[in-house]
Amino acid sequence: MDGESVMEPVPLLRGKRILLGVTGGIAVYKVCTLASHLTQMGAEVDVVMTEAATRFVSPLTFEALTGRPVYVDMWRTGGAGLPTHIAHVGLAHAADLLVVAPATANTMAKLAGGLADNLLSTLALAATCPVLLAPAMDAGMWSHPATQANVATLRARGVHFAGPVRGRMASGLEGEGRMMEPEEILGHIRRVLGRNGPLAGRNVVVTAGPTREFLDPVRFISNPSSGKQGFALAQAALDRGAEVTLITGPVSLTAPVGARRVDVITVQQMLDAVLEATADADALLMAAAVGDYRPATVSQHKIKKTADLTLRLERTPDILAAVARRRAEGGFPRVVVGFAAESQDLLDNARAKLEAKGLDLIVANDITAADAGFAAETNRVVLLDREGGVEELPLMSKAAVAEAVLDRVTRLLIGTE
Ligand code: C5P
Secondary structure, eight states, X not given: OOTTTOOOOOGGGTTOEEEEEEOSSTTHHHHHHHHHHHHHTXXXXXXXXXXXXXXXXXXXXXXXXXXXXXXXXXXXXXXXXOBHHHHTHHXXXXXXXXXXXXXXXXXXXXXXXXXXXXXXXXXXXXXOSOEEEEEOOOHHHHHSHHHHHHHHHHHHTTOEEOOOEEEEOTTSOEEEEEOOOHHHHHHHHHHHHHTTSTTTTOEEEEEESBOOEEEETTEXXXXXXXXXXXXHHXXXXXXXXXXXXEEEOSOSOOOOTTOEEEEOOSHHHHHHHHHHHGGGOSXXXXXXXXXXXXXXXXXXXXXXXXXXXXXXXXXXXXXXXXXXXXXXXXXSOSEEEEEEEESSSHHHHHHHHHHHTTOSEEEEEETTSTTSXXXXXXXXEXXXXXXXXXXXXXXXXXXXXXXXXXHHHHHHHHHTO
C-alpha cells in the first residue's frame, strides 16, 4: 500500500462532521488534498467556499473529492423557500469541527469582528463547535498589527491555529504566512477532535525505533527498525486525548502533531529518558527495538582496517526491567506494554517475557513473515495479557495495530481506577 497517497480510515474521524471553510488564497490547491484525505479517513466533509476561493478552484473539485454538495451562495434558495444561509445553519450546528483553510486576513477579520456577510462567516457565527484556522497570507499582512490583534482576539475566544509557517510565499519572497502543509493540518484536526477523548489528562510514554551502539566514532551496531509501529502508537494515544512523550531512536519519521519528541541514540540514553518521562506517566508502551548488546569498549578513534577484528560485546541495560523495579516500589507507570519480536516459539517466548518483565500486555510478532515486523507497512500480532488472554489479530496496518493496542491500554487504565 502506498502510505503517502492512500489514507486509511481513522476511528477518531469516522462519521465526524467537518465543516471546511475555504477562502480565497493560492493555498486552496493544497486544501483539495486536505479535503480528500479527511474524506478517505472517514470524515464527512462539508465544504463552504467564499466567492474568492472559487476563483482559484471550482466547487466541482471539492464536490468530487468529498462526494458531498459544496456551498457558496448565500442567497440561492435552500429549499422550503429559505435562503441558503438559513437552510444551512443546520450545517453549522451539526459540525464537530469548523476548519478554515486557507484562512485569509479578510476572513479572520470577519470572524474576529463577528461579521456575517457571506455564507462562511454566517455559519462561523452560528457554529458552536471548536474552530481551527490555517492562515495563509503575505508575511506583511500576517505581521500587520490589525491581523495580529484579530489573532489575539480569536485565540482568547478559544480558536485553535495551525500555522502559518515560514517559507516561500506566492510573491516569491520568503516569510511567515505560508499555510501549513495538509498532513500537518490533519494532525492539528486530530488533536482538536481527540482532546476530550478517554485518555484526556493521561500521560503516555511511547518508545520507538532502533538504538545504536558505537564501537568507534563512525561504526555502530543497530537493527532495521523503522519506528513506524511506535509512531503509530503515539498517534493513536494522541487521538484518545493523551499527553504523549515519544522517545525515539534514529528514524526518518515526523512525529505526530502534539507529541513531545525526545531523540536518543543509545540504550543508556533511552533508559534515562524513559525513567525521567515515566516518573509521572500513566502508561509506557515500549515499542522500540532496543539493542541487546554493545561493544564492551568504545574506541576514541576510528579503528584501523587491519586484519580480523574481534569485538567483545556486553549486555545493555534492560529498560523494562528497570521500570519493573520502580513499579515494584510502588512507582509509576500504572500500565506497561512490551513488544516481543520473535523468530520461533512466538507465544511461549512472549508469555515468558510478559512474566519476566512484569508487563500488563505484550504485543508479539513473528519477524520471519515478510509482511510483518521490521520496516514493513503491515503487522500481524498476537496480544497476550496478564490474565492469560490471547488475542490473535489478522494482518493489518501498523496504525490498526496501534488502535487495537490503545483500546486495550484504555481499558486497563480505566479499569484500574
Ligand atoms: O527481551 P526482548 O528484547 O525480546 O524484549 C522485548 C521488549 O523489551 C520490547 O518491548 C523492548 O522494547 C524491551 N527491551 C528493553 N530493554 C532492552 C531490550 C528490550 O526494555 N535492553
